[in-house]
Amino acid sequence: MLKVNELSGGYDGKQIVKNMTFHVEKGKILGILGPNGSGKSTLLKMISGVLKPTRGGILIEDRPINSYDIKQLAKKMAVLPQLNASVFTNSVYDAVSLGRYPHQSGFFSTWSKEDENLVQRAMESTGVSHYRNQHLEFLSGGEQQRVFIAQALAQDSELLLLDEPTNHLDIAHQKQILDMIRMQVELNGLTVVSIFHDINLASLYCDELLLIENGEIRAFGEPHEVIMQDQIADVYKARIVTYPHPELPKPQITMLPTNELERKKATINKKNFIITDEYVKYNSPSPLKVISSAVHNAGMGWYDTFLNRAIAPEYDIYNVKEETEQFLRHNRFSPTNTVVMLTAVKTKCAAIQHFSKGNVEISVMVTAGIGNGVDVTKAYLREDEPHIGTINTWVFINGKLTDEAFIQAMITATEAKTKALADQQIKDPLTNTTATSTATDSLLIAATQQGEEMPYAGPITEVGKLIGRAVFEVTVSAIIKYKEHTIL
Amino acid sequence: MYLKNSKYIYAYIASIALLLCSLWIGVSFGTVNIPISTLWDKATDPIAYSILWKIRMPRVILAAIVGASLAIAGAAFQGLLKNPLADPYTLGISSGASVGAVMTIFLGISIPVLGAFTLPVFSMAGAAFTMVIVLSFARLVDRSMKMETLILTGIIFSSFLGSCISLMVALTGEELRAIIGWLLGSVSMRGWSYVNMVLPFMIIGTSIIWFNRRELNAMIYGEERAQYLGVNVKRSKYMILAGGSILTGSAVAASGTIGFVGLVVPHMIRLLVGADHRHLLTLSFLNGASLLVICDLVSRTIISPVELPIGVITSFIGAPVFAYIFFKQRRKVVA
Numbered sequence: 027m028l029k030v031n032e033l034s035g036g037y038d039g040k041q042i043v044k045n046m047t048f049h050v051e052k053g054k055i056l057g058i059l060g061p062n063g064s065g066k067s068t069l070l071k072m073i074s075g076v077l078k079p080t081r082g083g084i085l086i087e088d089r090p091i092n093s094y095d096i097k098q099l100a101k102k103m104a105v106l107p108q109l110n111a112s113v114f115t116n117s118v119y120d121a122v123s124l125g126r127y128p129h130q131s132g133f134f135s136t137w138s139k140e141d142e143n144l145v146q147r148a149m150e151s152t153g154v155s156h157y158r159n160q161h162l163e164f165l166s167g168g169e170q171q172r173v174f175i176a177q178a179l180a181q182d183s184e185l186l187l188l189d190e191p192t193n194h195l196d197i198a199h200q201k202q203i204l205d206m207i208r209m210q211v212e213l214n215g216l217t218v219v220s221i222f223h224d225i226n227l228a229s230l231y232c233d234e235l236l237l238i239e240n241g242e243i244r245a246f247g248e249p250h251e252v253i254m255q256d257q258i259a260d261v262y263k264a265r266i267v268t269y270p271h272p273e274l275p276k277p278q279i280t281m282l283p284t285n286e287l288e289r290k291k292a293t294i295n296k297k298n299f300i301i302t303d304e305y306v307k308y309n310s311p312s313p314l315k316v317i318s319s320a321v322h323n324a325g326m327g328w329y330d331t332f333l334n335r336a337i338a339p340e341y342d343i344y345n346v347k348e349e350t351e352q353f354l355r356h357n358r359f360s361p362t363n364t365v366v367m368l369t370a371v372k373t374k375c376a377a378i379q380h381f382s383k384g385n386v387e388i389s390v391m392v393t394a395g396i397g398n399g400v401d402v403t404k405a406y407l408r409e410d411e412p413h414i415g416t417i418n419t420w421v422f423i424n425g426k427l428t429d430e431a432f433i434q435a436m437i438t439a440t441e442a443k444t445k446a447l448a449d450q451q452i453k454d455p456l457t458n459t460t461a462t463s464t465a466t467d468s469l470l471i472a473a474t475q476q477g478e479e480m481p482y483a484g485p486i487t488e489v490g491k492l493i494g495r496a497v498f499e500v501t502v503s504a505i506i507k508y509k510e511h512t513i514l
Numbered sequence: 515m516y517l518k519n520s521k522y523i524y525a526y527i528a529s530i531a532l533l534l535c536s537l538w539i540g541v542s543f544g545t546v547n548i549p550i551s552t553l554w555d556k557a558t559d560p561i562a563y564s565i566l567w568k569i570r571m572p573r574v575i576l577a578a579i580v581g582a583s584l585a586i587a588g589a590a591f592q593g594l595l596k597n598p599l600a601d602p603y604t605l606g607i608s609s610g611a612s613v614g615a616v617m618t619i620f621l622g623i624s625i626p627v628l629g630a631f632t633l634p635v636f637s638m639a640g641a642a643f644t645m646v647i648v649l650s651f652a653r654l655v656d657r658s659m660k661m662e663t664l665i666l667t668g669i670i671f672s673s674f675l676g677s678c679i680s681l682m683v684a685l686t687g688e689e690l691r692a693i694i695g696w697l698l699g700s701v702s703m704r705g706w707s708y709v710n711m712v713l714p715f716m717i718i719g720t721s722i723i724w725f726n727r728r729e730l731n732a733m734i735y736g737e738e739r740a741q742y743l744g745v746n747v748k749r750s751k752y753m754i755l756a757g758g759s760i761l762t763g764s765a766v767a768a769s770g771t772i773g774f775v776g777l778v779v780p781h782m783i784r785l786l787v788g789a790d791h792r793h794l795l796t797l798s799f800l801n802g803a804s805l806l807v808i809c810d811l812v813s814r815t816i817i818s819p820v821e822l823p824i825g826v827i828t829s830f831i832g833a834p835v836f837a838y839i840f841f842k843q844r845r846k847v848v849a
Contacts, residue, residue, distance in 0.1 A: 076741060114784065114789040
């Protein structure tokens with residue numbers, strides 16, 4: 027659809043765009059990314075035909091753009107420049123109708139049924155029909171932008187160029203406009219080339235991305251080929267990290283502030299544990315990075331309060347979400363900053379211990395209810411109802427863990443727990459084999475993310491060794507406490 | 515679709531009725547009131563008949579032509595420059611046209627090919643020349659040509675050209691003193707020859723601008739956007755500017771500088787029916803004619819038998835409207 031070949035050009039003899047070559051296929055969205063002043067707008071101006079290139083060529087459907095006259099070009103390509111205020115405005119309907127300008131000719135140009143239909147359809151698909159008689163100046167920025175998109179759609183061209191279509195819009199309007207453009211691409215085979223300021227939006231909505239640096243192409247390809255941590259950081263001269271989108275296979279980025287917010291020094295200390303009849307609580311002076319299988323705030327995140335809550339056996343497990351929130355609010359815990367696990371074990375049976383070796387410090391807390399021992403290798407034989415977590419393990423680490431270190435820490439801790447069950451000869455009552463866990467164990471690994479970097483936490487690393495030993499010893503002591511308590 | 519909206523139909527009916535009415539009272543009222551029937555009844559009162567045909571009719575028709583020309587030129591300038599304060603007078607184009615006209619009289623220029631059209635042609639040249647200079651200077655000062663920049667530039671050039679005229683007047687003897695009265699703007703004592711002189715230019719200028727009505731609609735959203743919509747911006751711009759110069763130059767050649775007509779009329783129309791140039795241009799044309807016919811009637815009857823220059827009346831109405839638009843636009847920017 028669009029071919030840009032060895033294109034160079036700029037203003038006043040100054041070369042801004044240098045030797046760019048790329049092609050866009052029909053029915054695709056190409057996003058143009060690049061820092062301010064990298065030549066994005068200049069490139070778009072050359073493609074749109076208002077700026078003559080000094081070298082190279084632009085082909086639309088294999089025909090050079092300078093072989094089209096202005097009206098023909100407008101039939102092939104609609105352009106949406108950045109929104110700017112106008113002194114005089116017409117009604118929405120009149121503004122959208124202007125999109126039909128290139129299709130009309132003659133002194134008394136006639137308005138055909140097709141013109142009218144296209145205008146109506148453009149207004150409907152952008153959702154501006156219901157204020158068709160209002161004047162543009164009384165509409166918000168987002169609404170105005172939608173009117174101009176309707177105008178561009180009424181132009182009925184196959185190629186649409188956009189210059190930051192979501193500039194100054196709130197996220198609801200950003201989404202609305204980009205969803206709408208995406209829909210036109212999928213339904214009508216529209217081809218779109220758009221400048222984006224927001225890398226994350228570009229990643230979400232574009233099929234291909236073009237990353238520009240100092241007027242040259244730095245990268246061109248699918249989002250995952252362009253939005254790479256080191257490349258983006260280098261081009262934009264900003265510290266960023268990439269992470270996967272939670273639901274879509276599209277990379278996202280986030281900034282890392284250089285003057286890191288004054289974070290309180292976090293240490294791991296046994297004194298931070300408080301045990302009441304209701305719960306075991308750990309309160310960290312500053313948030314910890316956590317991965318857990320808790321009932322509240324599970325998964326990965328940053329939290330500073332951790333509760334292991336003792337509950338009665340008749341607790342309604344099916345209502346756990348609402349009940350937990352109620353409990354937190356009632357006891358003045360922040361629901362967004364607290365991780366909660368549940369246990370049927372009395373809190374006085376909790377085993378807590380602090381370990382350190384060299385620079386590595388960890389604290390471990392375990393409550394172990396072993397009435398429901400399960401041999402995981404024989405678990406396919408059972409059909410249990412879900413019930414309350416019975417061995418809850420917390421591991422607090424003073425150090426900076428990578429993602430792989432977190433996962434290795436979970437594996438190491440789980441293996442140590444299994445070994446502790448074997449050591450205490452806990453059996454699966456159903457199969458009478460050695461239990462490997464109970465039915466609903468929970469694990470939490472939390473790290474200060476300050477101090478020493480720990481890239482790995484496997485069993486032969488310093489931290490791994492400590493985790494293995496600590497979880498084993500604390501779990502054993504928790505099982506012993508539990509046994510003593512149940513016998514009494 | 516064109517006239518689907520009934521507000522336009524009412525606007526056209528009202529405008530045409532207003533124009534006919536003002537022509538009628540313009541012709542029949544004055545220092546002596548003469549019934550309009552005299553126009554086709556020579557026998558009853560030959561003197562009145564001759565006043566009507568020789569004095570009143572050309573005067574009223576000339577006022578209508580000048581008013582229509584200035585109003586449509588103003589509407590076109592405003593749309594093209596996206597500036598609600600633009601009009602031949604505020605941009606200094608009228609002053610440029612006056613210099614052209616005064617020079618023609620001052621130097622006694624008469625070009626045989628042009629004949630009676632020498633004066634308006636030089637006047638138009640003065641208008642076009644001034645416009646090019648004012649626009650390029652304003653662009654030089656401020657690439658985005660903000661509203662105030664353009665008007666200030668207009669004022670600067672207006673005062674400069676005004677003093678050029680004063681100098682020329684001072685350098686000559688008595689006969690050019692009469693020019694001063696003419697410069698203030700008047701349609702009196704012109705006769706049919708002036709009507710014949712400006713009519714062709716009004717038709718040409720109006721056609722050029724009207725031909726670009728849809729392009730003007732696109733250009734109010736900016737020249738870049740207009741080009742993306744398929745408008746040949748360069749061609750339309752030159753055509754509109756040329757049309758505006760022709761209208762202003764010929765109007766000034768016939769009646770001197772009459773200010774604010776091109777500002778007030780399009781502004782009122784925009785308030786009433788909106789900024790769609792397909793209607794704005796035509797309605798400005800009709801109502802510009804009515805406004806100037808009425809202003810002329812007021813100027814010659816308000817302190818009769820003394821006649822005020824018509825420019826006094828139009829400025830009396832126009833300056834407050836100018837102030838109001840300026841206030842409103844500034845407030846819009848602040849908000």
